[in-house]
Each structure stands twice: as C-alpha cells, then as structure tokens.
Amino acid sequence: MFTGIIQGLGTLQPLGTDKLQITCSSAVSGLMLQDLAIGDSVAVDGVCLTVIEILPQGFIAVASPETRDRTTFSRIHGTPVNLEASLRVGSKLGGHFVTGHIDGIGYLRDAIQTATSWEMTFTTDDPRVARYLIPKGSIAVNGISLTVADCDPSGSWFMVAVIPHTYAETNLQYLRPGSPVNLEGDILGKYVEKFLRLNASLPPRSDPSTHYESLNASFLAEHGYL
Known part of the structure; x- marks a missing residue:
C-alpha cells in the first residue's frame, strides 16, 4: 500500500525479460534505501514492484509480462520514474490509498x-x-x-x-x-461499485429480523459519500 506522495526520482532500465533496474541519485538513495530490504515493495511510476536485489544507488525488481503489458514500462527506458516506498503503520497518509495495481x-x-x-x-x-x-x-x-x-x-x-x-x-x-x-x-470507488452491484442482485429477505438497509446511491449520498 502506498500514499501517492513521491519520495524521489530514478531511472529505469530493463534487465532481460523479467527484471528492471532502477537507479537513483545518492540523495534519493539515502532517503529510500536505508531501510529497504529484499522482498520489500516499491512503487515505480505507480507500479508496485518487489525488490530482489539492492544496489549502492538503486535496486533490481521483478516485472511480470502482465505488468509490462499493462503499464508504460515497455516505452520509458532511461527516462525518470517516480519512486515511493510502501506505507508503514503509523506513517502519515498525505495523499490517498494507492495499491500500485495499474488499471x-x-x-x-x-x-x-x-x-x-x-x-x-x-x-x-x-x-x-x-x-x-x-x-x-x-x-x-x-x-x-x-x-x-x-x-x-x-x-x-x-x-x-x-x-x-x-x-x-x-x-x-x-x-x-x-x-x-x-x-x-x-x-474506495471500486469497492463501492462492487457493493452496489452485488446489492442490486440480492433477492429481498423474507425474515424482517435480518433486514438491512440497501446500499445504493441515495444511501451513500445521505451518509456523505457522494
């Protein structure tokens, strides 16, 4: 999980068919790499990647064919990329919840x-x-x-x-x-959409004791979500 608050810039280079090398300046390395460990997640241009090797000024991550096909990674070699380490419990949430899964x-x-x-x-x-x-x-x-x-x-x-x-x-x-x-x-919008869709497909409950309010646009507006 990430917040969308960028911590620094790096450059991206492919290594073979499934690995990416991200290189950053000494200043960014000092900020991001001091607590970075193998297996940690880093958002690279918004894409959640797993670190498999740490370099003096950067790291190497794995990118699946699905990730390459669904993102810009196949087109931006050598250009600056945004970097953000994963959110830690207790850290400030300055942006919004970002999963690192590109739509x-x-x-x-x-x-x-x-x-x-x-x-x-x-x-x-x-x-x-x-x-x-x-x-x-x-x-x-x-x-x-x-x-x-x-x-x-x-x-x-x-x-x-x-x-x-x-x-x-x-x-x-x-x-x-x-x-x-x-x-x-x-x-949050994705979950709301799913709940609305599922709610619309549910049959009405015959037992009054199990009654629940319908989750619909009117309900959300009444409770401040729209």
Missing part, C-alpha cells in the same frame, strides 16, 4: 501553466480507468496522488491542477503531449 494507460493532452499551478489534461480510452473518474475524486498518475478537477461524463479525459512543488519534484515536468502515464483509480 490502464492514459496520455497527456496538454499542460498549461497558470499563476498558481499547472493544469494538466489527460485522455484515456480504457473503461477500467474511465469508470472511476469523478470531479474532486482521487486518481494516481504515475503513482502521484492527484485530485480530479474536471472530467467529462464518460471519463475519456480528466484535468488535474498540479502545484509547483509536485510538478518540480516528480516526472510530470518531463511529460510532453502524447506521453503515456500509468493510471490507477481510487480503490
């Missing part, structure tokens, strides 16, 4: 600098991503916890406002129109 790929449409932020618009044609996009909802872009400022009803595009600190400390600064990014929808 799909999106693409930068444009990035416009304003007086207070960068307004970045991304597109996606993957329904596994689009269905969880709502205004003011959470989205992880290359592992970065961001808030959806606006999106279309179908979820084919969304816009986020990125503060200068986040822009400067992550690989968002290196994106250009058409650049691919890893996208992960909010895990």
